Amino acid sequence: MPSLVVHPPTSNRSPVALALLLLGTLAGCSGLPDEPAAQLTAQATPPLSSGPATQALPARWWQLYRDPQLDLLVEQALSHNQDLEAAAAHVDALLARLEQVEGERQPSTRLAYSVGYGRSRDDQTLAQASGEQADAEWSHAPGFSLSYTLDLWGEMRYRLAAARADAQAARALEDEWRVTVAAQTTRAYGQACVYAFSRQVQRHSVQVLERSVDVTRRLQKAGAATALDLARLNGLLEETRAPLPLLAARHQAALYELAVLSGLPPLAVARQTCAQRPQLQAPLPVGDGWALVQRRADIRRAERQLQSATLAIGIARAALYPRVTFGAALASSASSLGKLGDSEALVYSVGPLLSWRFPQRGVARAQVGQRRAQAREAQARFDGTVLSALKQVEQALVLYQAEQQRRQALQAALDHSQQAFELATRSYRAGALDALHLLDSERRLVTLQATLARADLRLINRQIDLFQALGGGWQRDDQPQPLPLAALGAKP
Structure with a gap:
């Protein structure tokens, strides 16, 4: 910082020398620190539960599904989403404010x-x-x-450092939106795939029941089945056909969601979509839980907000002098x-x-107290954000593992139900089993197929919840340029 050095004469001190001597005395008595009033310290945090794998979470976690169409949709959303565009504009505004503060330091x-x-x-x-x-x-x-x-009291240095912290907090908020957009896009794509797959399963069940109705109708004409058997099968057929319009509507709604996430009108969505649920093609990497939580954008934003609130104390104290x-x-x-x-x-x-405005010192002292209270509030919010992040990761891990076990059990139940239905069909056609038992077997098979499809969707959502809790998805190839500051080397 530029300084003014004046060598007064040995006798008859000039008014300038006396003024500088007074300023030096005030500076020595101010008690203002050369560094921020509070330093951020590492918080002691408990370790997270160990995950299924120890590899590091990739920057683009959705690529673990190895689905080129999903990769394309996420990249389009990250490039054209309107919420991300608004967040980027907010960052640019704070960077411009940062340049303004830097310019105010100059003569x-x-x-x-x-x-x-x-x-x-x-x-x-x-x-x-x-x-x-x-x-x-x-x-x-x-x-x-x-x-x-x-800048004898460090006001400009504090203001510059606070503006830099605010800009970094805004950039972290933009990264939070990137995490959210990537998760929402993957979630909407998974929903579209699952609903499309569920429609196929439901249509297949309808076709199977239609064949059963034809067989029962022929058996009724031959005297081997009753009208009650045929009526029950027709009821099950209509019950199985009923969800088809809703599945089609939900599939279309998911496509609309994908369009808006990509910055397009809802009706501009592509009609092509997958017909199988996305499946992880590699073990779910979790690795060092706390190291992954540290990359969460909300924690970085809370840390920068705490830093800005701490620096505001120095700005307010400078008004006392x-x-x-x-x-x-x-x-x-x-x-x-x-x-x-x-x-x-x-x-x-x-x-x-x-x-020096003496009547305003009472106001300045009140502002210092206000800034200190706001710094305590920011500290509490930072601690709460860290604890909340740990909670979200632990919950996501537990719920994902439970959902995975539930789906495995449902898949085993469906396999057994499929085997039982095939045996019941052969026994019914051979006359060794009545139509009621065949109907129960068929109803059980259709119910389990629909339940498994819903479990697929829940499992995908749990996977995305875990990825989002671990903070992945904000990294990009065109990493933002460092903040355009000489201030990066100017410590407050």
């Missing part, structure tokens, strides 16, 4: 030139004293001034354009300006 200059025709007050006074009449004439008033506020401005001014008192350069007309002034 300010003013260049002026005015010209007028008439009589000045001095001319009138002279004319009255001499008993003559003052003549009107052209007057010129050029001037140049330079002022620089000495006088503001010192070093200034220089150059002007001319010439009465005509030809005399502007005469040394007799040169007017200049150099020296410090000390301003």
